[in-house]
Amino acid sequence: MPSGDAFTAAQRRDIDKAIRDAETLCRFEFSVFVGASEGETRPFAERLHAALVAPARSVLVLVDPAARVVEIVTGAQTRRTLDDAEVRLAALTMQTAFAAGDLVGGIKTGVMQLAEHARRPRLLHTEG
Amino acid sequence: MSVHVSDDTRRGPRGQTAFGTLGAVTNHLNSSPARRAVRALALTPAVLLLTAATPALAAAPDTWEKSPSVSALHFLLIVLALPAGLFVLISLLVYVPSLKKGERYQPGLAWRNQPEWFGGPSAGVEAAELQDPAAIEAGADERGGARAQW
Numbered sequence: 001m002p003s004g005d006a007f008t009a010a011q012r013r014d015i016d017k018a019i020r021d022a023e024t025l026c027r028f029e030f031s032v033f034v035g036a037s038e039g040e041t042r043p044f045a046e047r048l049h050a051a052l053v054a055p056a057r058s059v060l061v062l063v064d065p066a067a068r069v070v071e072i073v074t075g076a077q078t079r080r081t082l083d084d085a086e087v088r089l090a091a092l093t094m095q096t097a098f099a100a101g102d103l104v105g106g107i108k109t110g111v112m113q114l115a116e117h118a119r120r121p122r123l124l125h126t127e128g
Numbered sequence: 129m130s131v132h133v134s135d136d137t138r139r140g141p142r143g144q145t146a147f148g149t150l151g152a153v154t155n156h157l158n159s160s161p162a163r164r165a166v167r168a169l170a171l172t173p174a175v176l177l178l179t180a181a182t183p184a185l186a187a188a189p190d191t192w193e194k195s196p197s198v199s200a201l202h203f204l205l206i207v208l209a210l211p212a213g214l215f216v217l218i219s220l221l222v223y224v225p226s227l228k229k230g231e232r233y234q235p236g237l238a239w240r241n242q243p244e245w246f247g248g249p250s251a252g253v254e255a256a257e258l259q260d261p262a263a264i265e266a267g268a269d270e271r272g273g274a275r276a277q278w
Contacts (some may be wrong), residue, residue, distance in 0.1 A: 006233070006241035019247050035243020042275065043264075044256075049271070050264050051249055051256040066239040068278050076270035084272045091276035099278040103233040 006034055006065075011104045018108040022115035028078050029058040030111055034103070036066040045071035059114055063098070063107065070094050070110075078118065086117040235278075 007015070019030045031052055037044035045062040052058045056075040059082070063070050072087050090113040097106030233239070249255045 006244055012244075012246075015246050029247065031245065031247035033243065033245045033248065035241070035245075036239060038253075045273075046264050046268075046271065047256040047259050048245070048248070048253075050259040050267075051251075053249065055267075056270075065233055065241075068235075070276045070278070072273045072275070074272040076267065079270065079272035082272070084274060087272060088274040088276075091274040095276040095278045099235060101233060101235045 007104065014104055015107055018111045022111045025112075025115040026081070026118035027057070028075075028082075028115075028118055029054060030061070030115070031058060032061045032063065032107055032111065034063045034065070034107070037062060037064045037069075041067055041069045041071050045073050049073040049075070059118070061094075061107070061110065061114075063094070063103070065098075065103065068098070070098065072114070082114065082118040087114065090114045090117070 015032060019032060022030045029052065031048075033045075033048055041062060041064055045060060048062060049055055049058065049060040052060065054075075056077040058075050059078055060073040061070065062073070070091055072091055074082055074084075074087060090110050093113055094106040094110035097103075097109060243253060245252060251258075
């Protein structure tokens with residue numbers, strides 16, 4: 001049964017700031033869910049992603065400390081700049097931090113890494 | 129152009145190297161009796177020391193102070209309570225900083241905290257439950273993402 005709060009006020013501020021910074025860095029919207037997922041993690045993460053204001057332009061990060069899973073869902077528009085390989089790299093960064101018990105640090109670095117990859121403009125002139 | 133060949137490696141008349149024709153090699157297998165006597169004499173002090181040594185006496189010298197007898201309780205205090213106390217102290221030193229910082233997550237322990245959604249809709253998780261599964265299914269090809277486990 002859920003009991004306490006996962007984060008202190010300072011930690012919550014840190015995560016909020018990381019999300020705001022990420023959103024100013026690239027034009028996409030970020031959302032982080034920390035908690036036990038209801039049912040399978042991937043469908044649950046996709047439901048959360050669909051519930052966002054603009055799913056196509058959003059990135060959802062689901063951190064499930066109970067199942068020890070991190071799921072990242074990118075919208076259709078986001079995916080054009082932020083491909084799955086880059087998302088996988090960010091997931092790996094977060095995985096490393098989480099395994100060491102650093103939940104807040106992992107979320108912060110993971111979100112910033114996603115934003116940095118999403119910011120990179122696509123080089124249109126290299127395409128045929 | 130002639131190539132200088134050193135004497136050592138010059139080949140003999142039968143195409144053999146000079147090394148192949150080494151003469152008598154002496155091997156001192158039979159030493160003289162005088163030599164054997166000197167060797168035995170050199171070993172004598174070591175043998176004498178080993179055989180003549182007497183076991184050390186276990187009694188402490190009388191000039192030493194008599195140490196007070198130690199009770200069982202005192203003994204247990206030193207052997208058990210002290211290490212246990214150190215164990216607790218070191219554990220506290222390790223855990224107190226992270227407790228102060230408010231780390232609520234310990235890898236390996238069960239997660240019993242409320243879910244928290246940063247940047248989510250105001251309705252919270254309930255909004256996610258209202259989503260149409262068919263619509264989510266339809267967009268599956270366009271969505272991307274990754275998953276990792278720790």
